Amino acid sequence: MISPSIFVFAPLASAALFTALMVVRSRNVIHAGYWLLPCLLAVAGLFGSLEAHFFVVVQILIYAGAILILILFALMLTRDVMDPKQRQTTKFAPLAVPLCIFVGLGGALMMARAPWPAIQAAAPGPAEQTKALGLGLIGDYALPFEVASLILLAALIGAICLAKAEKEPAAPEPVIDLRGEIELEESVSAGAADGH
Amino acid sequence: MTANLTHYLALSAALFGIGLYGVLARRNAIAVLMGIELMLNAANINFLAFWRFLAPNSVEPQVYVLVVLTVAAAEAAVGLAVVLNVYRSFGTVNLDEIARLKG
Amino acid sequence: MSELYLTFAVFGAVAVGFVCVNLFIARLARPSAPNPDKLETYECGPLPVGEAWQQFNVHYYLFALLFVVFEVEAAFLYPWAVAYKQVGRYAVVEMLIFVAILAAGLGYAWRRKAIEWE
Numbered sequence: 001m002i003s004p005s006i007f008v009f010a011p012l013a014s015a016a017l018f019t020a021l022m023v024v025r026s027r028n029v030i031h032a033g034y035w036l037l038p039c040l041l042a043v044a045g046l047f048g049s050l051e052a053h054f055f056v057v058v059q060i061l062i063y064a065g066a067i068l069i070l071i072l073f074a075l076m077l078t079r080d081v082m083d084p085k086q087r088q089t090t091k092f093a094p095l096a097v098p099l100c101i102f103v104g105l106g107g108a109l110m111m112a113r114a115p116w117p118a119i120q121a122a123a124p125g126p127a128e129q130t131k132a133l134g135l136g137l138i139g140d141y142a143l144p145f146e147v148a149s150l151i152l153l154a155a156l157i158g159a160i161c162l163a164k165a166e167k168e169p170a171a172p173e174p175v176i177d178l179r180g181e182i183e184l185e186e187s188v189s190a191g192a193a194d195g196h
Numbered sequence: 197m198t199a200n201l202t203h204y205l206a207l208s209a210a211l212f213g214i215g216l217y218g219v220l221a222r223r224n225a226i227a228v229l230m231g232i233e234l235m236l237n238a239a240n241i242n243f244l245a246f247w248r249f250l251a252p253n254s255v256e257p258q259v260y261v262l263v264v265l266t267v268a269a270a271e272a273a274v275g276l277a278v279v280l281n282v283y284r285s286f287g288t289v290n291l292d293e294i295a296r297l298k299g
Numbered sequence: 300m301s302e303l304y305l306t307f308a309v310f311g312a313v314a315v316g317f318v319c320v321n322l323f324i325a326r327l328a329r330p331s332a333p334n335p336d337k338l339e340t341y342e343c344g345p346l347p348v349g350e351a352w353q354q355f356n357v358h359y360y361l362f363a364l365l366f367v368v369f370e371v372e373a374a375f376l377y378p379w380a381v382a383y384k385q386v387g388r389y390a391v392v393e394m395l396i397f398v399a400i401l402a403a404g405l406g407y408a409w410r411r412k413a414i415e416w417e
Contacts, residue, residue, distance in 0.1 A: 009199035013207045020211055020234050024218035029227050036230055043237045048304055050204070050248040055240075055261055058374045062265055066367040067233065067272045073363045074226055074276040076355045078283045089221045090292055096220035104213020111205035116250065123252040126303070127381070133262075134382025136255035137375070138390045144259055145393070148266045148375060149400040155270030156368045156404040160413050162277035163360055165284070262375065269371045273364050280360060 004049040012049060016042035027088050033072050040064045053126040054133060204245035212238035225279045225289045229272065236268045361413045365405075372401050 019039035026032040044059040124132065137145045211234060218231025240261050247257035283289050339346075375397065383390040408414055 004199050006197045006199045006203075009203055013203070016207070017210055017214065020214040023230055023234065024214055024222065024227075029224045032227055032230060036233065039234070040237065043241060046204070046207075046241055047244055049199070050244045052244045052248065052258070052261075053303070054378065055244060055258070058262075058265060059240075062269060062367075062370055062374055063233070063237070066363075066370045067269055070272050070276055070360070070363045070367050071226060071230060071233075073355075073359050074279060077280055077357060077360055078226065078289045088223055088227075090223050093221035096217055100213045100217040100220065103216055104210045107209030107212065108206035111209055112202045116201050119250055119252075121252045123248055129258075130378050131381045131385075132253075132255050133258050134378035134380070135385065136259055137262075137378055138382060138386050138393055141255070141259045142393055144263050145375065146397060146400070148263060149372070149397045151266055151270050152368050152371055153400050153404040155273045156364065156401075157407055159273040159277035159364050160361065160408055160411055162274070162281045163357055163364070164411060164413065165281055265374065266371055269367050273367055276360070277364070280357065 004051075008049045009046075012042050012045045015039075016046060029088075030072075030075055033068070033075055036068055036071070037064055040068065051123040052129075054130045201245055201249040204241060204249075208238040208241040208245065211235075211241065223290050223292055225282065225291055225294075226276065228291065229275050229279070232271065232275070233268065236264060236271075240264055358413075358416055361408075365408060365414065368401070368404065372398070 016039055019035050019042060022035040023032045023039055026035055040059065040063045044056050044064070047055045047059055123129070215231045215234030215236075215238060218234060219228050220231075222228050222231065243257045243261045243264070247254065251257065279289055282294060286294055288294065376394070379390065379394055383394070
């Protein structure tokens with residue numbers, strides 16, 4: 001079997017697209033976070049249908065296991081998850097819909113019409129693949145390998161600095177003062193900023 | 197009947213479009229970051245589809261995917277820390293209300 | 300190569316099916332006596348106060364952050380571990396540099412007291 005069966009691809013692809021739509025459409029942002037899980041798992045399944053076995057595991061471990069946890073924790077920490085009854089979209093949303101349809105469909109059409117060479121080669125087995133990747137990381141791609149650890153170091157230090165920036169600010173009063181001030185300025189300058 | 201390169205590329209373009217909508221239209225900063233994750237996933241599907249159908253014996257696309265995953269993790273870590281900081285000083289993660297720099 | 304995932308799919312189907320079938324059987328067997336008290340949040344007996352949506356400690360985020368960073372490191376270590384025997388000392392040195400850079404990050408987190416629960 002050279003190519004993955006359409007009967008494997010179609011359900012995985014529709015699951016990924018449906019759950020992705022739910023992620024961006026859910027009114028409750030917590031629900032959006034939970035919809036992200038099946039979406040990431042469907043993408044892991046698509047990696048499996050592409051025979052990228054190592055990345056199935058990595059996708060589940062890093063995306064579904066770690067990044068999603070980080071997102072859900074951040075949702076827990078930002079208390080005003082906005083009321084689902086409120087408007088959840090910015091004023092640009094009506095503009096964004098045609099733009100995104102254009103980008104999505106246009107990109108899909110462009111990709112479909114491009115003359116890709118037809119290479120009918122079988123992918124190496126799971127063990128050989130991972131070994132080849134490891135040899136690549138040690139040999140030709142040693143620089144990206146080391147740079148990756150620098151990226152992680154920078155992210156770690158930056159995120160700790162940001163998350164621990166201040167010792168819990170002195171109660172919410174100054175925050176409210178600040179926002180009142182902003183609103184005052186806005187109303188003085190007769191800004192037509194759309195409020196809440 | 198088999199799925200070929202175009203199927204995967206079309207799927208990833210569609211997923212990218214959906215993620216782009218999440219980035220452009222959502223008001224909650226964390227939901228915007230979720231949209232970015234969707235877009236990065238679309239890019240990874242693209243890379244692995246090219247690897248599988250055009251160069252199954254090359255390691256390069258796989259290295260790219262690993263780097264994208266690393267950057268995605270770093271982006272999520274720093275991005276969410278920024279959101280937490282913004283939340284602490286503005287008391288909200290609503291992107292419409294965080295407009296101080298507009299003056 | 301789809302046979303590779305067939306076992307996995309069967310395993311997943313059995314696991315999900317087991318839960319669904321048991322919940323369905325329980326639904327058939329149990330008596331139905333709805334009562335608003337049953338829907339109350341249970342807090343060791345006393346009546347719950349306030350909302351469930353509490354302000355959580357930022358330390359949850361810091362721990363999740365360390366988890367993410369070191370899980371990505373693990374993802375890099377895995378292909379390395381499969382391949383290093385073929386390359387030898389050079390590969391070990393490279394990995395030591397990789398780990399040392401991240402160990403510096405861990406040391407920083409330690410010094411900033413990011414891994415202590417206050």
